[in-house]
Amino acid sequence: MRFHAVIPAAAVILLAACSSTPEPKKEAAPPPAPAQTPVEPEAPKASIPPSKVGAPDVFKVKMETSKGPVVIEVHREWAPIGADRFYELVKDGFYTEARFFRIVPNFVVQFGIAADPKMTKKWDKPIADDPVTRTNRAGSLTFATSGPNTRTAQLFINLRSNQALDSQGFSPFGQVIEGMEHIEKLNQEYGEMPDQQAITMRGNAYVKDKFPRLDYVKSITMQ
8 A cells, every 4th residue: 555645734714704784674573384394304414326246235254263253334435446345355255364464553454355365366456446425434445556447456544543544545434333352453564574575475374484473354244
């Protein structure tokens, strides 16, 4: 992932004014009938394109990790392309036995290279980017990238509010709603040492040999 500085958004302030000119004096008249305040119509909800892979508009995924269970709630409205890809990957068992290979304290936890190199190769199919509609707040789930339109299967969970990532095109599609304490307890001793290319080529044969205490996904299922 590449990270750059974020440009703060400008605040827009709306000012209202009213006239202070007094009305001419009039003869006493009966009080007017009470008027009902008009109700503002609700803003229309964003239209979500139908999923081509059968993903519900909102769905939950339970991820059993070596530290404990984690539940993720996915909203297609936030990032439909990314949500659909995640749905496919979960259904195919992509993340089972995958290691949490990159942990940067107070920043992100990254995972999403398959235990079996054949599975990684199978899903090496980049998808288009989604517009960023939600901020990268603590606990949000987002695809990692190596540039525009390069998302495949790698994910990261934000360990804090990382709003600086929003302007770089990192679009969250889900949120950890249970078990964030288990994510925060994942083994950090190896930091960013594991070689992503080596994991891609050799899978768990590499990490078990070089980084045997990495935490991992035991199983991941739709709820």
